[in-house]
Amino acid sequence: MFTSDFPIFYVTVDVVLFAVREGRLEVLVVRRGEAPHEGRWALPGGFVGDDEELLAAARRELVEETGIAGEGLALEQLKTFGAPDRDRRPHRVVSVAYLAVTPNAELPTAGSDAREAEWRPVDDVTGHLAFDHDEILAEARARVASKLEYTRLAAAFLPPTFTIAQLRGVYEAVWGLAIDPGNFQRKLRAATDFLASTGESVKPAGGRGRPAEVFRAIGEPFEALAVPVPRSSM
Amino acid sequence: MFTSDFPIFYVTVDVVLFAVREGRLEVLVVRRGEAPHEGRWALPGGFVGDDEELLAAARRELVEETGIAGEGLALEQLKTFGAPDRDRRPHRVVSVAYLAVTPNAELPTAGSDAREAEWRPVDDVTGHLAFDHDEILAEARARVASKLEYTRLAAAFLPPTFTIAQLRGVYEAVWGLAIDPGNFQRKLRAATDFLASTGESVKPAGGRGRPAEVFRAIGEPFEALAVPVPRSSM
């Protein structure tokens, strides 16, 4: 009935997957194996299937292209990019970008069916990605920084159980500023809807020092907190 | 080369246009003139053109379907909805939803080429829209409420110049709570990056009372404020 009345699009998903490694915010990038932009770094992503949810497509592409474990992955829609000239190929391509965070920053060893994927510090790849992926990355970075303030997303950077110091490390890495350990401790312990004590404790990061209490995060990663953790010069 | 390798989509834009009328948050809806969902209320929207930006398509559809004045309109991408079964027509339809706010809540008089459009209180239409537009409306409502806290969006509900009391009315309508006039006054006057005095003053809303100072908003509607206007029991 309206088969040719309206323009036809391809729809893709692109995923900005973040992790904190060695105190830095890093992003997962893949090297493109085909034109256009062959050989350049890009965000993992691909075409949405015929009967596939957008979110499911994002998760599938991430696993297919990088071999990263899909479990424990926090995914949220970021923004849709659809400029007419954003892809040089015939037909327009609209891409729905997803923001993702993982604690499993280890990539599968070579030999798997994963494409050439690599963790890179966000600061290093900014300005060097294919397509409009620099713009997507910038948007994702701003979003994740802002989400740390009023959601539980920081915990998604860490394994199921963690210490308050580890959590502080996530905030410091993403925000790029130093946070007072004492004040952070008090703030996070005061919030009743974020952390639950496990009763256990572990040796601190450097091996030396007083053991730290171990916590577990309550709730879903993108769920809002009752009281935010404000970024302002904490 | 990959003409038939990947699924084909139609891409539409839907616009959630808000205004504050008589102290209530209202949304612009149109009555659908054709199947599917013929005769039901829906959000204004339509197909994206061949060489058209998504944002431009949203603005165009809004003007075409409702005849609303395009000037002074604040538009921001909200979220993309692409469930496989969200449209019963052949081919998948992915819709990019936009959030919009206007001070010009007047519709053109009958006889123009605008479709049957109407302002309705958000509470009244919630749960009665076509397609997945209820979901879109809920998302938009949450977004606009949250944006009032940390952007200048509230001013986009008002004409270029306005009083602090009018601005307070916007916050009260969107948040659905009463705000202390004195504290609100002080808070907004303290912020140097939101309001600029015009030196003029006007008679208050009810005709009676002390004249109010007239202000003009600084900056872009979706630009962030240095200090937020927190919703918490103000």
Place this chain on the structure above:
DNA sequence: TTGCTTGTTGTCGACCTGACAACTACTGTC
């Protein structure tokens, strides 16, 4: 035992918030 390191709690002044009273500058009415 002595340092050293990291986690955790205490302290305190500065600032911000919310409740509410008081005051100002008008309009409409008697």
Place this chain on the structure above:
DNA sequence: GACAGTAGTTGTCAGGTCGACAACAAGCAA
């Protein structure tokens, strides 16, 4: 024109939060 009424604006103040920094706790290494 005095008076009441109304809405905008400023004042006050107790309570809470924030951030800087000191102090304490609990382990490890030499």
